[in-house]
Amino acid sequence: xxxxxxxxxxxxxAKDVLPYRISPFLYAHYTATGQxxxxxxxxxxxxxxxxxxxxxxxxxxxxxxxxxxxNASDNRYVWISPLLVHARRRFSTDAYDQKVGELAxxxxxxxxxxxxxxxxxxxxxxxxxxxxxxxxxxxxxxLGFPLTRHFSQLGWVAMRTGFASAxxxxxxxxxxxxxxxxxxxxxxxxxxxxxxxxxxxxxGNNITGNTFTIDGVGQxxxxxxxxxxxxxxxxxAVGSAxxxxxxxxxxxxxxxxxxxxxEATKAYDTAKLSKWTRQFIYLKPDxxxxxxxxxxxxxxxxxxxxxxxxxxxxxxxxxxLKIANxxxxxxxxxxxxxxATVTFSSSQISVVPNSPGTQDFFLHVMQAVDSNKGAKxxxxxxxxxxxxxxxxxxxxxxxxxRFSKDGGFEFIDGRPKTP
Numbered sequence: 001x002x003x004x005x006x007x008x009x010x011x012x013x014a015k016d017v018l019p020y021r022i023s024p025f026l027y028a029h030y031t032a033t034g035q036x037x038x039x040x041x042x043x044x045x046x047x048x049x050x051x052x053x054x055x056x057x058x059x060x061x062x063x064x065x066x067x068x069x070x071n072a073s074d075n076r077y078v079w080i081s082p083l084l085v086h087a088r089r090r091f092s093t094d095a096y097d098q099k100v101g102e103l104a105x106x107x108x109x110x111x112x113x114x115x116x117x118x119x120x121x122x123x124x125x126x127x128x129x130x131x132x133x134x135x136x137x138x139x140x141x142x143l144g145f146p147l148t149r150h151f152s153q154l155g156w157v158a159m160r161t162g163f164a165s166a167x168x169x170x171x172x173x174x175x176x177x178x179x180x181x182x183x184x185x186x187x188x189x190x191x192x193x194x195x196x197x198x199x200x201x202x203x204g205n206n207i208t209g210n211t212f213t214i215d216g217v218g219q220x221x222x223x224x225x226x227x228x229x230x231x232x233x234x235x236x237a238v239g240s241a242x243x244x245x246x247x248x249x250x251x252x253x254x255x256x257x258x259x260x261x262x263e264a265t266k267a268y269d270t271a272k273l274s275k276w277t278r279q280f281i282y283l284k285p286d287x288x289x290x291x292x293x294x295x296x297x298x299x300x301x302x303x304x305x306x307x308x309x310x311x312x313x314x315x316x317x318x319x320x321l322k323i324a325n326x327x328x329x330x331x332x333x334x335x336x337x338x339x340a341t342v343t344f345s346s347s348q349i350s351v352v353p354n355s356p357g358t359q360d361f362f363l364h365v366m367q368a369v370d371s372n373k374g375a376k377x378x379x380x381x382x383x384x385x386x387x388x389x390x391x392x393x394x395x396x397x398x399x400x401x402r403f404s405k406d407g408g409f410e411f412i413d414g415r416p417k418t419p
Contacts, residue, residue, distance in 0.1 A: 049151070051086050051104035055140055056149050056158035058112050059194050060168040065207075087137075103145065105137035111163065139164055148253045148282075150260075155247045157260050159282050169195040169368055171288070173280045174207060175262025177247035178235045179222050186219045187211065188244050188264030189278040193288065195368040196328030198310035209308040209348070211264075212276060212294060215301040219244070219267040249277070250409075257399075257411060258282040272301045274358075279409055283399050286369060287380055291392075291403045292362040305351040305362045312346040320381055321349065329371040331378045335385040335394070336363035361405070365396055 057065045087108065090101030140163045141147070147160045155176035162168040173191045176184070185202075190210040193200040202209045211219060222241060226234035235242045244267035252259040260280045265273060274295040281289040294303050309330075313321040319334040321344060334342065337353040337360060344350070353360050367380035375381055379397040386393040391404040399414030 047086075049100075051100050051107060052145065052149065053151065055103060055107050055111070055145070055163065056160070057172075058107065059170045060166050061194065061197070062112065063194075063198075064112075065172060065192070099143055099145075102137045103140060103143055106139060106143075109137065110139070146253070148258050150248070150251050150253070152248070152251075155245075155262075157248070157251065157258070157280075159258050161285050167196055169193075169286060171282060172207065173260050173262070175245070175248045175260070175264060175278070177245040178240070178242045179244045179267075180235070180242070181225050186221065186267075188219060188247075188267040189262045189276065191280060191290075193330060193366070193368060194328075195286070195330075196370070197325035199323055199325060199328060199330035199368055200307055200366075201310050202308050209306060211306060212268075212292070213302075213304045213306060214268055214273050214294075214296060216304075217269065217272075219264070220269060255284070256414065257284060259409065259411070261407075261409065272297055277407055279403065281401065281409075281411075283396065283414065286367055287396060287399070288366040288368075289394060289396065289401070290362075290364045290366070291394075291409075293359070293405070293407060294362065295359045297358070299356050299358050302352060303356060303360050303362075305364075307349050308347065309344070309349055313344045313349060315344075316375060316381075318381075320375075324371045327371055329369055329373065331367050331369065331375075331380050333365045333380050333383050334363075335365065335383060336361045336392070359405075361392070361403075363392065363394065363403075365394075 059065060086104035087101050089097040089104070090099075092098060092101065147162070148158065150157045155174060157173045159171045159173075160168060161170075171191060171193045173189075174185070174187050175189050179186070185208045187202065187208040188211065190202065190207045191200065192198075192202055192207045192210065200210060201207075225242070234240070244264060246263045246266070248260060248262050250259065250261040258281070261277060262280070263275070263277045265275050268276070274297055275293070276295070277293045279289075279291040279293075281291075283289065292305065296303065309323045310325045311323055313323050313332075316322050316331075319342075321332045321342075323330040323332070332349070334340065334351060337351070337355075339354040341352045341354060342350070351362060363385060365380045365383040367378050369378055383394065383396040386395075390406070391402055391408070393412075394401050394403065397414070400412040401414075402408075402410040402412060404410075
C-alpha cells in the first residue's frame with residue numbers, strides 16, 4: 001500500500017491515501033493521551049471536513065465524484081479511508097465533532113456500505129482495531145447539514161435536493177484558486193449534473209471538458225509541483241504558475257437559488273485570454289442558468305463553449321437540445337450568442353459565435369426533469385433574454401434575473417415553480 005524508498009513515499013499512497021491510513025494511529029494517540037481534538041489531525045487540514053466532503057461527493061446513484069483523474073478501478077481514496085474512525089468524533093466534547101462524527105457513521109453504514117462496510121480486508125482491519133459500532137445515525141439534513149455546501153478553501157460548490165434517494169438531483173461547480181497537484185482536475189469553472197442518471201458528466205471520471213477552448217486550446221497544464229519543504233509559499237508567490245484563479249468571487253445560497261461566480265482567467269494562456277467569468281445559478285429545484293463572459297486579446301481567437309453530455313443529445317429545434325439518460329433528462333436552451341454554430345455528439349456539445357468579437361457572452365438555461373416530460377412541460381424551453389445597452393434580462397418561468405456586461409448579477413423576482 002505505502003512504499004518508502006529513501007524516505008520518499010511511493011505508489012498511489014503518495015497522491016491520496018497516506019493521510020487516511022495514518023489517521024487511525026494518530027487517533028489512537030489521542031485516545032491514549034487525552035489530548036483535545038484541537039491538537040489532533042482531525043481538526044486540521046483535509047481530515048477535519050473529510051466526512052462532509054465524502055457525503056457531498058457520493059452521488060445519488062452511489063457514484064463517487066473523484067477529486068482527481070483516477071479511473072474507475074482506482075478509487076482507493078474512497079474505500080480505504082478509515083471513515084469508521086471519524087465516527088468516533090461524536091464522543092468528543094466539541095459540538096462540530098459530535099455532528100460530523102454522526103455524519104461519518106451515516107455515510108459509512110447507510111449511503112455507501114459497499115465502500116466502507118464490504119470493502120474487504122482494509123475495512124476488517126479498522127473494525128478489528130477500533131470496534132466501532134454504528135447504530136442508527138441520523139441523515140445529513142436531520143443533523144443540520146445544508147443541501148448546498150461551499151468548500152471555500154477548495155473552491156468547490158456542491159448542490160443537492162437530498163442525500164437519501166436515488167432520485168435526488170446533484171450538481172457540482174468547481175472554481176479553484178490554485179491548481180494544487182496532479183490529482184486536481186483541469187476543470188476551472190466546470191460543472192456536472194445528475195438526476196435519475198448522469199446528464200452532464202466530463203472526461204476522465206471527473207468534470208473536465210465542461211469549459212472553454214480558446215483558439216482550440218483548453219486550460220493550461222502544469223507538469224511539476226513544489227515539494228512539501230517549499231510549502232504553500234510556492235503556490236501563492238506573485239506570478240505563480242499554479243494560480244488558475246482567482247476562483248470563486250461570489251457565493252449566495254438561499255431557499256430559492258444558489259449563485260456562484262467564478263473566474264478562471266489564469267487557467268489559460270493570458271496572451272490570448274484577458275478574462276473569463278462564469279456565473280452559475282441553480283434555481284431550485286431543477287433549473288440551471290449559466291452565463292459566461294469571455295474576453296480575448298483578439299477577436300481572431302476562437303471561443304468555443306463545451307460541455308460533455310451523458311448521452312447523444314437530440315435536437316428539438318429553436319436552439320434546444322435534449323439529453324435523455326434512463327429516467328432522467330436535461331433540456332438545454334441556448335440564448336446567447338444569438339447567432340452561433342452548435343455542434344454535438346455523444347462526447348461533446350460545442351457553441352461557437354458566428355460573428356465573434358474580443359468580448360462574447362454565452363447564456364444557457366438547463367432543466368433536469370423526468371425523461372417522459374414533453375417539451376411543453378419544461379419551463380426552460382420558454383426562457384427568454386432581453387438585450388439591454390449594459391446587460392441582459394433573463395426570464396425563466398416565474399424567475400427574472402439580470403446580468404450586467406461588466407460582471408454584475410441581480411436576482412429580480414421568482415419563486416420555485418413546477419410544470
